[in-house]
Amino acid sequence: MRMKRSSSPENRKVKSCAIALRDATIQPMRILVTGSSGTIGTRLCEALLGQGHDVIGVDWQHNKWHKNIDDLTIHSDLKLDETFKKIPTDVEAVIHLAANARVYDLVEQPDRAQDNVTTLFNTLEFARRNKIPRFLFTSSRETYGNIDATACTEDMVRIENCESAYTASKIAGEAFVEAYRRCYGLGTVTFRFSNVYGMYDDSDRVVPLFIRRAKKHEPLTVFGEKKCLDFTYIDDTVRGVCLALEKFETVQGGTYNIAYGEGTSLVHLAKTLKELLSSRSEIVIAESRTGEVVQYVADTKKAREKLGYSPQIPFEEGIKKSVEWYGQYGAV
Template sequence: MKILVTGGAGFIGSAVVRHIIKNTSDAVVNVDKLTYAGNLDSLAEVSGSPQYAFEQVDICDRAAVERVFREHQPDAVMHLAAESHVDRSIDGPVAFIETNIVGTYVLLEVARKYWKDQESGRQEAFRFHHISTDEVYGDLEDPAALFVESTPYAPSSPYSASKASSDHLVRAWRRTYGLPTIITNCSNNYGPYHFPEKLIPLMILNALEGKPLPVYGKGEQVRDWLYVEDHARALYKVVTSGVVGETYNIGGHNEKRNIDVVRTLCALLEELAPNKPAGVARYEDLITNVQDRPGHDLRYAIDASKIQNELGWAPEETFESGIRKTVAWYLGHLEWTQRVQDGSYQRERLGVNKA
């Protein structure tokens, strides 16, 4: 099978590409605009594979997307390309509207035309897998409640609203045109190659530099944490075995308050990086409470029983095992983080493996 992965140079997308190349015989066409969050360094271990091809394309560029479909003839699409940082969506929502809504529309239309033109066997086998977020559901007031696939949408930020919009478009293209779509909604991911603006890598790298560890409010926001490689396995399971028209929630069964996540990171760094920056007695002393962001959801938590019961997927990592692997990875890959922080990963894009 040949799978077209949009956003394949991003955090989750690159994990999906690495998983497919390393664990299956399928081919991957990575379609990525290479915005600030797209990093080809994250694909260095698989970019030389004959199973891999790269196309630097903006999904809003219909002519370019049509060319990619025409030249590569994919059997499935895994759509991960998205602007995803909530704070950035509050400061500048336009990019989120353009990429997450307009880009998804363009991709759906190109995929629909391509799918309609296929012979019956390929048409029946084709899949359009849209990867979304649990943030479309808003937050949970009941401390015992969980998000299920039928939970009503109530997005709080420009980011989550744009993702909710894209989910609705995907369902509409399924119902109106018959395009064989599947949707997944995931909880917070963490793990290797995570862009340093996100909570866990930001805390690790700030701590190593002796900088403040900014925590919104009192850090009482609860998130369900999912190790990114577990998520990649789930996504491949869905695109290959999921039922057309269905939605699957993917979670890690690891609810943690943000402040507890940060304290766990500090404790691991005390063990794994005991030589602290000058003037720092304990990493935990760097924790700094800052003003909460507008519209901050208090709690997300996913019921992932459907994908477990119907497709046989379950996370392999506990939060304790996954977070230890994550800290160890960052400590062992400081060159990768340095290239992100100094911008050199963006400047050195000559000679990439383009199809």
């Protein structure tokens, strides 16, 4: 089903792959990236370094994929005040990616949602105290909840549609960011990402999980036969962030859907991976899990008009790239 648009570092010797970004007109700056060892953080740091920026990462985990990114990362917990004493105060932009991001994990362990709010608050305070002019926050399509809409525009978030503790942490995060913008004059941009997939992910998110299981011919369990989500290739996500950074003066104060803008059912995902991997895996349909959004497609008009954002990698191409990348690096 498709919907039309509307612990020490384990250096896996991954060869950096350039992201096809247009020539940036922004002057290089010193940028703090929280969550720099994660999937998006790793790819974003690659892009920022490629543009000539001075990048400082913060993550409590080591980077499994890139020793050079691990070397520029401060390994410390953003919940702790002492962490912020280790960070240079002359950074010119903060990109806050750090979060506990597995929705169902936070259904079972809701205290981890509180961690999301605490780490964001601490990072906002760091930016406020040090008069950092740019703060970019990454929220989620989960903030929309289960609503009856062909494509979700940025003004459709409602508290009454909050489905999980994870969702609550992101809605609260957006509120904090807006409060710091209004109350303290902090320059902010908020993104709502959607099912980012691609490289640098060996977690239990659905794409790497299905690839891993399909390779072993193990069952692929789809939680919700009609579940349809907006899968966004990681390079398109990173492009959106870089565009906002480049155009910050004109786009600050805004919230932007960064997604492909097309829905793909989880059943279609499973069938596609079976075909690409010549897998004998059985597709098992189970009930949707508590707290998870059943259907989401982003309306990306605002990002297109304000940021100049135009996603380049459709699902069929992106999933093939993902299979090839995982096959090359044995990541799953």
